Amino acid sequence: MIVHILLIVGGLFAGFLGYQELGLAQQASALPQPIELVDLESGQAPPNIHVQLGHHWKVWDELIYSYRTEKEDEEVGPATRIDYSYFPIISEEHPYSQAFNRLAERYESLDQVPEAEWPRLKDFAVLVRSEAFSVVGKLPGDEGWGEAEQMVGLIVNDIHRLKSDEKSLLSQSYPSLDLDKVLILEEGRQVESLAYCLGIMTLGAGLVITGGVLIFRSTTGRVEGVGELPPLLKKAEVF
Structure with missing residues (x-):
């Protein structure tokens, strides 16, 4: 039975x-439709749910992930399996990027920037859902940013809504951001x-x-x- x-x-x-x-x-659409991330950040609607974004920055500092352990009390380690992760991406024109550019001009190295002057990411238009990291040990680690020339994927808001704990984690960093309006882009998802x-x-x-x-x-x-x-x-x- x-x-x-x-x-x-x-x-x-x-x-x-x-x-x-x-x-x-x-x-x-069968082929991804090109659009610049800055256009999405300015409020422009995507031409299709199958998109190809141009140059952007991956904000690793804000990455969250869902993981699995064999036992409930098992500690998370480098070999812990990851189901998926979420992280924001921003354009070169985003206020957060511009703030870093100004700091780079003012100081010889970002390591010399006083903690009080570090900018804070307040909002973003696109949250990436990725399965690129299979285990915790493959996460970006201390790398704060990751530069990429393009990203192709599907906007999957209709089938992948943020869970309550995921929303809670993101809301702690972005209390004024309406997460229901953020586009969820699944990296590498094919039609x-x-x-x-x-x-x-x-x-x-x-x-x-x-x-x-x-x-x-x-x-x-x-x-x-x-x-x-x-x-x-x-x-x-x-x-």
Whole structure:
């Protein structure tokens, strides 16, 4: 019976996954549409959920991640597996970037900047969801920033909403930022074909039907067994 139930649960999950992918495939263009991050920061709507961003900075200092351990009381270490991570990205024109540029002109090295003069990132337009880091030991570490010439991915706000604990962590750093309006860009996410989406949904339906039929047959078999009980036991139940 447990196997039958697992078939149904697996089928429902596959069907839901296929439905999500179908929704994205219907919204996304086959090729990523180029847009500059500064345009998104100024409030411009993305041309499509499948986008290619130009030059930007990854703010590693604000990275958060979801991890898995074998035991509840196990300490997080370099080998701890990471499911996914979130980090903001900003353009060269962002006020935070500009503040650092001014400091670089004023001081020979950023190491010489007094702590009181360090700027603070107050808001951002795009939060990246990434699976690039498989374990904690591969996280950027002490690197505060990461420069990149482009990033391709899908805007997945419709299927990946921030969890309450993730919102809480980000809200501590950005109390005035409306996280519901931030675009969530899944790095490297590809558009699945219509055939793939329908195939996953068909597989899910098949698993659900198979599990249901097996449960029905096992239940029917038990009912038939009752009909074969000795007559004396039947008579005792009647009286």
